[in-house]
Each structure stands twice: as structure tokens, then as C-alpha cells.
Amino acid sequence: MHRFANPGRFLRLSGRVQPWLIGAAVLTLGIGLPWGLFLSPPDYQQGDTVRIMYVHVPMAWLAMGGYTGLAVTAILSLIWRHPLADLAARELSPVGAAATAMCLATGSLWGKPMWGTWWVWDARLTSVLVLFFLWLGHAALVRAFDDAERGARMGAILALVGAVNVPIVKFSVDWWNTLHQPASVTRLNAPGLHVDILYPLLVCALGFTLAFMALVLARTRAAVMERRIRTLQIAAARRAEEPGNAPLDARLAGDLA
Template structure:
């Protein structure tokens, strides 16, 4: 009994602590201050690292012995693929925060991640196609990796449409959060598609458990590009989210002003009725 009580007492306090941690940043004023401080630390590394990575990849890294210069498409394709998946992971986390803790910033973040995530997924598909044509001889094949990334693109588009589909924003947030969470099933399918099925797409060259299967002359510019693009993705998201919070404040202020004006307009009528 005593043991059960300890467990029961421990569980709400953990949930409360987790909730408090998330709600600490639900305050829009606090987020705006944090975002303003973070913005230059995300934007400048994004610009510097992306330019450095692109120049390194385009002009300084070696051509592949088999693919020739086409391998240089990798320096934009792989970061786009990484961001497409991690952006959706961010969307799924926001969906969870929205459904479980009703975190108001999570809803706004989900609205802003959608278009940016869909754009990088489109870039991943387009650059993959541009790489596939000279290497495989075709723009597109219905291979497991390509198809699962196309599904991810449609999930982003569905989320963008659903979150804006309702007159009452809260209903849109709930419906889109459910789609965001359910769609996360596609992420492991994308990751393991090249292992589970026999695909035309090559297996992963970089894994956490094994040494990379590419030359370090190619690996370093790829890493620099990936880090630079990730900073860029984060910088764009933070800027969009800050703008969304400010726009929401503007809407609230305008609504309050309209309410006050209506109340003032109705006051003389009331006094006239009393007189």
C-alpha cells in the first residue's frame, strides 16, 4: 500500500514537472525574448556554414570515380532529406505537446513547420530526381525510399491544409495534431526502407553504428552543408514563429480595441434609457 502510494505520488509530480518545463516556454513574451536572442546565433552560422559547405562541395571536393561530378548534388540532396525527416519529427513533437499539454506555442510552431518542411521535402525529391536522371537513367522510380519520401511530402501538404481548414482554429490544431502524430509512422519507414526492401536507392552511407562508407574529402563538406542547412531551417522557423506570435498579439490588441469601442458606443444609449 505504502509502495503504491509512493508510485502514485511520484507519477503526478513527474508529469507536473514535465508540464511545467514545457509551459515555462508557453509564455509568448518569454518566447519572443528568447527568440530575439537566438535569432542571430542561428542566422549567421547558417549563412556562413551553408556558403562554405556549398563552395567546398562544388569546387573543392573530388568528383566520384563512378558518378563523376553528379555526386556534387549530394551536398544539397542529403541535407534536404535530413531536414525533411527531422522537420516532420519536430512537427510530431509539436503535435504531442499540443494534444497532451495544450501548449499554445506548439500549435503555432506546427503551423509554421508545415510549409518549411514541405519545401525542403520538395527540394529533396527534386534534387533526387535530378541526381537520378544521369545516374539511373530515369527521373523517378516507385522504389520504397522515393515513395516513402513522396508520402512524407503529401503528409506535410495534408497537415498544411488541415490546420487551416476550420473556422475555429482550435479544431484545426487538434485535427492536424492527430495527423502529425499518425504520420510519424512514415519516418522509420523512410529510414529503414533501403534495408527492408531491395531498392534502387543506395543504402545509407553514414550511420551511427558503423564507419562512413565515403571518403572524408566528401564527408566533411557534406557535414558542413548539413549543419549549415539545419541552422538555416531553425533560423527560418524561429523568425516565422516570432512573426506568428506578434501577429497573434496584433489580432488580440485589435479585438480588444474593437470591444472597447463597442462598449463606449453602447454606453450613451444605456444612460439615455436610464434617464
């Protein structure tokens, strides 16, 4: 793992992967969203309201899966001191918070016609709301300290503590009597969806996952480059203060070139 922690190696590798990742995301979503939103049949009970699921379900999976990834970066940061783990976690939390917010918003849009209300303090809904606050808390905490390393340590601790909520979100419909329907896709016996609905849902989920990964990768690349430029600026400023050295702007231009 530490072989990929070198910023230069990471930038070179991610630079080759990112265009393919973006292209795959655009292609998959270009197929999945029209298939699900316009071409798939309505549900026999929910009617056309079921089409919200093609966005809602992938966002719910990304909210949980993304937070699991955040916990992994926390382990890499706290135990192995992985140099890129802190940057990846810092850039992951805003994207994860946005996915969770989309999950809550689309769930409310579905709940109004199905349940007759925008929100209920259901176990699943409440645990996802807690997950959203955990995402926001991590995003704010890592940026709350002047010492970036200290903020990263505090954020990693919060990520590990908050990971306890992920299985609660997942199994809340099994542990408690809730209004939210139980799992339809990941049941052990067989999916509870017809293939005409299941297949476009899986394509949409893959497309949103690829887009999520591409966005996090792009943000992490930008953070690495920003840190490298800042390091060069500091080094150039120190050299410029030494007698006989070139002015700061000329030294920095030479380093960046």
C-alpha cells in the same frame, strides 16, 4: 517547458537567439556549399554528379527530422496543451514541405544520369513522396477550419499518424530491395564516404539545419506577433463599443504603443 510558452518570454528569448542563428547558418553554408560544390573531388563512380548530394542529403535529413519535430509539437499540443506548439506546427509544415520537395527534386536530378530515369517507384522514393503529401496535408488541414483551435487539433492528430512513415523512409533501403543506395554516413561500422566528401557534406548539413531552424523560428515569431496584434484589435474594438471610450483607432494605437 511551460515557462517558455509565454508569448512575451518567447519573443524576447527568440529575438536574442535569431540573429546568432541566422549568422551561423550563413557562415556555415558560406563555407560548406563552395567546399562541396566546387572544391571537393568528384566521385570515382558518379563523377561530378555526386555534388548533388551536398543539397540532396541534408534535405532528406531535414524532411525526416523536421517531421519528427512536428510530431513532438503534436504531443505538446494534445497532451500538455502547450500554447506555442500549435503555432510552431503551423509554421513548420510549409518549411518541411519545401525541404522534402527539394529532396525529391534533387533526387530526380541525380537519378536521371545514374539510373537513366527521373523517377522509379522505389521504396525510398515512394515513402518520401508520401512524406511530402503528409507535410502538404498538415499545412492544408490546420488552415482549413474557421476555428483555429480545431484545425490545430486535427493537424496534431495527422502529424502523429504520419510519424509512422518516418522509420519507413529511414529503413526502406534495409527492409526492401531498392535501387536507392543504402546509408553511407550513418552506418554503425564506418561511413562509406571518403573524408574529402564526408566533411563538406556534414558542414552543408549543419548549415541547412541552422537555416531551417532560423526560418521556422522567424515564421513562429511572426505568427505570435500577428496573434497578439489580432487580440489587441479585438480587445480595442470591444472597449470602443462601450459608452465614453475613445474611437477604435486611438485605442488600438495606444495599446500597440
